[in-house]
Amino acid sequence: MLENAGSRLKAWLVAGIGTAAAIAAAGVMGAFGAxxxxxxxxxxxxxxxxxxxLLRPLKAYSAEGENLYGVPxxxxxxxxxxxxxxxxxxxxxxxxYFDVLQANQATIDPATKPFIALTRDSTLSPELHPGMPEKVxxxxxxxDGATLPAKLELTVIRKTYKQRDNLYGLPGWFNPAPVGRLTLPVGRGPDTPDIQP
Incomplete structure (x- = not known):
């Protein structure tokens, strides 16, 4: 009986040490994995x-006191x-498309959505049709009082298509995640030349 108690105690100690080692290893691996x-x-x-x-950046520029594509x-x-x-x-x-580009400028509040306009006819927030490239x-x-920056820094966001979402069981685009960072020089005025490929 005494031997059984000793064996049990030894098994508990070994299990306790093993558990502690496993927790420590998981913590270390989690820290590196993070x-x-x-x-x-x-x-x-x-x-x-x-x-x-599918996006193709053309140019970035600053404007002051101009009527930009009908934006108020x-x-x-x-x-x-x-x-x-x-x-x-x-x-x-x-x-x-409002969240596909996020400005990383100190002068732009991240919660502020940009105005988006078609450049060909100044339609604000247009629906864009499948397979038809549009300049926007x-x-x-x-x-007020903000200094015009020399560059525009953006984070590009992608979404993943799911045939059925977990909440409503409907198809859609979900799980926004960054694709990468995009930095463009900021010209002065709309006559700034397009970026050459």
Whole structure:
């Protein structure tokens, strides 16, 4: 009986030490696994796939007190403009493009959505049709007194298509995640030349 108690005690100690070692190993591996890889840097003249969209940046420029594609800016306001070609890669017309680009500028509130306009006719927030490349302008109004930056820094976001989502069982584009960082030089005015591929 005494031998059984000793054997049990020894087994518990071994199990306790093994458990502690396993927890410590998991903690160490978790700490190393939590390391984030640096976000890829995207070439300014590249075509960028985001799931729903194929993007081709054309140019970035600043504008001041101008009527930009019908966007209702305050008189004398400064704005950052990104002109790009967007192609809807889905089967339906959509305007699910407000979060595909996130400005990383100190002068732009991350919660502020840009105005988005078709450059050919100044339609605001248009539905873009499948397979038809369209030139659009993303326009961020800057706060009063903001200094115009020399570059526009953006994070490009992709989504993944799911045949059925977990909540409603409907198809759609979900799980936004960064594709990479895009940095463009900021010209002065709409006559800034396009980026050459």
């Amino acid at each position: 390391r984030h890889e640096p976000m890829p840097v995207l070439a300014p003249a590249s075509r960028i796939e985001t799931g729903q969209w 800016l305050k008189p004398g306001a400064k704005a950052l403009v990104l002109k790009l070609e967007m192609t809807n890669r889905t089967a339906k017309s959509t305007k699910d 302008a993303y326009i961020w109004q800057l706060p």
